[in-house]
Amino acid sequence: MSDKDNSMVNDEAEAFAAAAFEQFDSAGDSKKMAGNSDEINLDVILEVPVTISMEIGRTNINIKNLLQLNQGSVVELDRFAGEPLDVLVNGMLIAHGEVVVVNDKFGIRLTDVISPSERVRRLG
Known part of the structure; x- marks a missing residue:
């Protein structure tokens, strides 16, 4: 590395080292700045976007058959007509x-909601 390169690296390191953070004098000051932390944390979580989707069914298909699909092809799924759809979040x-x-748009009427404890059990 040349002297010029070393000088640039040192200048950048000094610029980063110069960053300073405000010091809190007591625990009370940090609470004033943060407000009610439970309230703030909940507000942040409530604004997190999630993807909700409805699943009619599934099937496995080999690549040969997948490549032969075209307009008008029918793919048989693993569910019978009239069976409930799965509602998935992420x-x-x-x-x-x-x-x-x-109002001329599809929607879904929930017929069974999985309990939170059952959802946690399924994670493991």
Whole structure:
């Protein structure tokens, strides 16, 4: 490394080293700054976006058959007509439901909600 490169690295290191953080004099000051931490943490969690999806069914198919699919092809799923759909949040089953139409759009009416303890059990 040249002297010029060493000088640039040292200058950058000094710039990072110069960063300073505010010091709190007492625990009370930090609480004033943070507010009610339980309230703040809950507000943050409530704003986290999640993906909710409905699953009609599944099937396994080999790549040869997958490549032969075209418009009009029918893929048979593992569920019977009229069976409840799975309601998934970020890929995790949370409920079952049935399809409804609301203002010309599809919706779902929940028929069974998986208990939180059962959801945790399924994680393991």
